Amino acid sequence: MARKPNIVIRIICFILFVILLPVFLIYKLIEAIVKHRKYKKWKREGETGRKLILSSDITSIDIMEGYEFEEYLKCLFFYLGYAVEVTSKSRDYGADLILVKDGVKTVVQAKRYNKSVGSKSVSEVVGAKAHYLAEEAFVVTNSTFTEQAETLAKENGVRLIDRTELMELSREVCEKLRVTNETGRIMEENETEVGYRI
Numbered sequence: 001m002a003r004k005p006n007i008v009i010r011i012i013c014f015i016l017f018v019i020l021l022p023v024f025l026i027y028k029l030i031e032a033i034v035k036h037r038k039y040k041k042w043k044r045e046g047e048t049g050r051k052l053i054l055s056s057d058i059t060s061i062d063i064m065e066g067y068e069f070e071e072y073l074k075c076l077f078f079y080l081g082y083a084v085e086v087t088s089k090s091r092d093y094g095a096d097l098i099l100v101k102d103g104v105k106t107v108v109q110a111k112r113y114n115k116s117v118g119s120k121s122v123s124e125v126v127g128a129k130a131h132y133l134a135e136e137a138f139v140v141t142n143s144t145f146t147e148q149a150e151t152l153a154k155e156n157g158v159r160l161i162d163r164t165e166l167m168e169l170s171r172e173v174c175e176k177l178r179v180t181n182e183t184g185r186i187m188e189e190n191e192t193e194v195g196y197r198i
Helices: 003-055 058-062 066-079 119-131 147-156 163-179 181-194
Strands: 083-086 097-101 104-111 136-141 158-161
Touching: 003 066, 003 163, 058 163, 066 083, 066 097, 066 104, 066 163, 104 119, 119 136, 119 147, 119 158, 136 147, 136 163, 147 158, 158 163
Parallel strands: 104 136, 136 158
Antiparallel strands: 083 097, 097 104
């Protein structure tokens, strides 16, 4: 009598195994396809970003549209070691980019200007810092800052990155990219073998 329940349990287990194994395999296949597509997109965007950084000097930055300048900064900060997110165009609450590095969140306002950036931009990024619960705030421009902007930034702990510092950061990243260009090709091949983290 004790054998019947034992056989029934085995049959149920076998049926569950036969049903669940294909479901599990299909899930793993879909997961691998999604991961591969994300990797391809990541690689394509990385190559585009690398080309953008290497081909842009300060004169080309000066003629960029606002959204192009944001894209340039996205790539620049990425190669400086930050995780970068571009905020939505509407309702950005004063931040164009959100950076994270070593667990520290930073909001960035990008100002591609032909004139000096005023205190309004600093006020907006201070508001964004509170809204996004960030620890740091930057205003980045291809130009300079007014005295009022510098005073307000100092009072609120906002880092101002002007034309000179932007060119220095750009040179630093370009040097890294040129130095690692040859080794980067080898690393990309190894990454496909080992995998990558999404």
